[in-house]
Amino acid sequence: MTEPMDIQLVEMSQKGDHCAFSQLVSRYQRKIFSLCLRLLNDFEEARDMTQETFIKAFKHIKTFRKEAQFSTWLYYIALNACRNKRRSWKGRPDTISVDETIEMEDNQMQREFEDKSCPNPMRDVECAELQQLVQSALNTLSTEHKEVIVMRDIQGLTYEEIADSLRCNLGTVKSRISRARLLLKDTLKEVMPDEF
Amino acid sequence: MNSEEHIRELLPLYVDEVCTAEEKIYVENHLSACAECRKELEELKTTIRLVKELKPLDASVDVVRQVEEKIRKSSPFKLWGFQPIPAALAVIIILLLGATLHKYSLVYKYCQNEPDIPTAAPVTSPEKDVVTIAPQETSLQKEEAADTVMSAQKVTKEEKAGRTAAVAKKRAPKSPAPPSSYLVEMEVDNTENGIQALRNLAENYRVKSNQGPENDVFLEIQGQSFGEFMNELQHIGKVSYGLPSEEKMEESTAPAHSSASRLIRIKFNKNR
Numbered sequence: 001m002t003e004p005m006d007i008q009l010v011e012m013s014q015k016g017d018h019c020a021f022s023q024l025v026s027r028y029q030r031k032i033f034s035l036c037l038r039l040l041n042d043f044e045e046a047r048d049m050t051q052e053t054f055i056k057a058f059k060h061i062k063t064f065r066k067e068a069q070f071s072t073w074l075y076y077i078a079l080n081a082c083r084n085k086r087r088s089w090k091g092r093p094d095t096i097s098v099d100e101t102i103e104m105e106d107n108q109m110q111r112e113f114e115d116k117s118c119p120n121p122m123r124d125v126e127c128a129e130l131q132q133l134v135q136s137a138l139n140t141l142s143t144e145h146k147e148v149i150v151m152r153d154i155q156g157l158t159y160e161e162i163a164d165s166l167r168c169n170l171g172t173v174k175s176r177i178s179r180a181r182l183l184l185k186d187t188l189k190e191v192m193p194d195e196f
Numbered sequence: 197m198n199s200e201e202h203i204r205e206l207l208p209l210y211v212d213e214v215c216t217a218e219e220k221i222y223v224e225n226h227l228s229a230c231a232e233c234r235k236e237l238e239e240l241k242t243t244i245r246l247v248k249e250l251k252p253l254d255a256s257v258d259v260v261r262q263v264e265e266k267i268r269k270s271s272p273f274k275l276w277g278f279q280p281i282p283a284a285l286a287v288i289i290i291l292l293l294g295a296t297l298h299k300y301s302l303v304y305k306y307c308q309n310e311p312d313i314p315t316a317a318p319v320t321s322p323e324k325d326v327v328t329i330a331p332q333e334t335s336l337q338k339e340e341a342a343d344t345v346m347s348a349q350k351v352t353k354e355e356k357a358g359r360t361a362a363v364a365k366k367r368a369p370k371s372p373a374p375p376s377s378y379l380v381e382m383e384v385d386n387t388e389n390g391i392q393a394l395r396n397l398a399e400n401y402r403v404k405s406n407q408g409p410e411n412d413v414f415l416e417i418q419g420q421s422f423g424e425f426m427n428e429l430q431h432i433g434k435v436s437y438g439l440p441s442e443e444k445m446e447e448s449t450a451p452a453h454s455s456a457s458r459l460i461r462i463k464f465n466k467n468r
Binding site: 021026029030047131138153181182192 | 204205206207208209211212214239240242243244246247248249250257258259260262263264266267268270
């Protein structure tokens with residue numbers, strides 16, 4: 001049995017079908033969480049912003065126009081939520097907390113991420129270090145440059161989808177991606193010259 | 197922008213093959229001749245690869261249950277964009293509108309049920325600032341006709357401005373209430389005899405009467421005996437049914453009257 005398309009689930013959600021909306025949440029939560037995590041570098045905040053994104057989406061689902069993609073509409077909401085969150089921090093330093101120790105109910109544990117890029121356990125540490133450096137380089141970019149790099153190179157969105165998510169034209173997206181990649185290249189060359 | 201800078205800006209897009217056909221040819225021609233830009237292109241590819249390697253880093257987060265709970269817990273009004281202040285204003289406006297419509301529906305209903313008011317146009321009396329509705333017929337052969345002839349309404353100046361006919365009708369009492377006063381002129385051979393005859397008649401009809409200072413008598417007649425009493429007046433003298441009295445009755449001489457009774461001033465004149 002084929003899964004219903006986004007537009008079908010959206011139409012059902014617009015009629016108040018909570019189950020249909022839950023399917024949409026299930027379908028997009030990882031992508032939205034990943035976007036939020038890369039932009040905020042904070043697991044808890046990223047999870048909160050993911051929830052907020054879906055709550056806002058449900059609240060305004062009736063305003064969603066079907067000519068746009070539901071996914072880019074979600075990205076638009078998530079990007080705004082993350083920008084607002086970052087603005088509220090006011091000078092809080094960027095933290096990389098992708099593998100920090102987190103408090104659980106009765107014990108402490110290392111936050112675990114599914115890391116498919118390092119199938120060999122011997123390379124885990126090396127991979128983690130590499131990722132830390134790349135993430136650090138990413139964090140040096142401005143918000144608008146970071147957004148396009150995350151959407152294009154991590155999330156794999158097309159230029160058109162990025163333009164829809166940012167509500168800007170294709171030329172602006174090209175210009176931002178070009179500039180962001182050049183800046184990121186210069187930073188990475190400095191922090192990890194061996195790779196170049 | 198020189199050609200080096202232009203090429204440098206195009207290279208990140210060239211990697212993604214999103215340049216135009218012209219730009220692509222331009223870049224490729226340049227790359228074939230420029231080792232530095234070829235190196236730059238390789239560095240860009242490395243950068244993209246390193247960033248893409250972050251891609252599998254994916255947390256096993258599941259917010260479905262939390263989102264469902266929040267949706268369920270939140271008021272449906274809030275979730276569907278309920279705004280308390282605009283909603284409160286909307287409710288107030290609806291209530292005001294409803295009250296206004298109700299008010300005018302009552303006016304309409306009242307006007308539908310109300311007996312006909314004399315159809316003459318309102319005439320303004322500038323001296324006394326009153327609007328008098330003058331009757332069209334003067335025949336008093338029938339009680340109904342007499343009521344019509346004698347009826348009058350006084351409306352204050354403040355009320356007349358901008359008043360619609362419907363509002364004027366609304367202000368009128370529902371049952372045809374008697375006007376405050378009528379003037380009847382009676383010609384008799386002997387004024388004193390006439391007054392005495394009138395008072396006797398009033399006594400027979402149990403009508404309150406007070407004699408005024410100027411050969412006049414004030415009567416207060418109950419509605420149901422009004423027509424008959426007025427017919428009896430013709431046996432005393434020649435009755436002239438004029439327009440309703442424009443003279444204000446003095447409190448001292450006019451008997452106190454209830455809203456269901458008619459107050460009449462009968463003025464006696466000698467036959468010429």
